[in-house]
Amino acid sequence: MRDFPSCFGENGVQVADFSSSSTNKSAQNLVTCVYQCRLGGRSGLITVTWSKNLMGQGLGVAIDDNTNQCLCKVEIKPWLFSKKRGSKSLEADSSKIDIYWDLSSARFGSGPEPLEGFYLGIAFNRQMILLLGDMKKEAFKKTSASPVPSTAIFIAKREHIFGKKIFSTKAQFCNNGQLHDLVIECDTTGINDPCLIVRVDSKTVMQVKRLLWKFRGNHIILVDGLAVEVLWDVHNWLFGSSLGNAVFMFKTSLSAEKLWASQALSDPHMSHCSWSQRFRDSQSQCLGFSLILYASKSE
Known part of the structure; x- marks a missing residue:
């Protein structure tokens, strides 16, 4: 969120420093989504970045708490060289964060963001705080997270x-x-x-x-x-x-x-x-x- 444009006044939009990173073709194949979520008893932000380049497609996840402190950041390498399904577990601030994904049957359009046939789940202390994709039942079967629907808001x-x-x-x-x-x-x-x-x-x-x-x-x-x-x-x-x-x-x-x-x-x-x-x-x-x-x- 910190590098998103900032808008001022009634007559225009001032753009933050984006030109240097977006003049190459690889930068044009990025989609970044931000979700507001609950991290236990506090609020937080989850940033999911889908990417696509000549090496394949990739995925990044970052979680920040309500003080903008980064709790974890995970980069999944282009899928040409890595598994299209898997999981990662991390410890952050005395809490356990689990990230699960399955993109083995994912269908894509022209961009890097999958359209269907996938799931991406993020659990915080075994409670699912974000679940993306149309394979939600499969996601809960693969995880030990509580089967309570996530309350994350796409912002x-x-x-x-x-x-x-x-x-x-x-x-x-x-x-x-x-x-x-x-x-x-x-x-x-x-x-x-x-x-x-x-x-x-x-x-x-x-x-x-x-x-x-x-x-x-x-x-x-x-x-x-x-x-x-x-x-x-x-x-x-x-x-x-x-x-x-x-x-x-x-x-x-x-x-x-x-x-x-x-x-x-x-x-x-x-x-x-x-x-x-x-x-x-x-x-x-x-x-x-x-x-x-x-x-x-x-x-």
């Missing part, structure tokens, strides 16, 4: 994507949210007045004209009835080197004022009561979720 995702003028990915905008087709379109080659378009499930939800003047900004859209703030920074696409990134952030943690402002963008006839309820629902279901996309122009 952030960072992904590297690339294309020439169209950048696409699968995205959800809150914990346990519906999976959507997300497309960002921007042609900056030989165009005097480039335009930025964002589509969700083939529907245009945002269009930014005069991009040379509005290369940084923010806008509010509606997805699944929830207000989502979109922040963009395409400065490197327009004025930087050919290897530069653009960055996009989709946030569901909105202030009430911004939610009221988005009313005019969606339905000017929606009642104040309806928006109050929708704001309470969005806060209770999806508080604090962020999707961050680093988009690189391919040659």
Whole structure:
């Protein structure tokens, strides 16, 4: 989370130091997911990183407590040279952490994150605190963890994507949210007045004209009835080197004022009561979720 972009003010997004690590092709094949969890009687964060390069596919897990102290960090080497199923046990802060995985039957799309046929389980003192994948029954059979469903909350995702003028990915905008087709379109080659378009499930939800003047900004859209703030920074696409990134952030943690402002963008006839309820629902279901996309122009 510490190297995620930081957003300031109403007019733009300032990006943390990401360009040096994401100008090579290997960095574009990373997906990082962050989950808030319970570590006994305290809160913590689990960061799961899926990677893909010429050597194969890999997996990294890091667990931090509520003071940002790293309790453990495990890197599983590319699967070309290691087992596609296995486990690791560690001792940290007088606690036992067990990590179990089985990706022997995993199915992948174009990215490094498995789509189905896998599980990744993390147990803290024999209690499952995070369980990913569609093979949950198999996961509990292989572990000695208590068969209590994990209460981890998906709070952030960072992904590297690339294309020439169209950048696409699968995205959800809150914990346990519906999976959507997300497309960002921007042609900056030989165009005097480039335009930025964002589509969700083939529907245009945002269009930014005069991009040379509005290369940084923010806008509010509606997805699944929830207000989502979109922040963009395409400065490197327009004025930087050919290897530069653009960055996009989709946030569901909105202030009430911004939610009221988005009313005019969606339905000017929606009642104040309806928006109050929708704001309470969005806060209770999806508080604090962020999707961050680093988009690189391919040659």
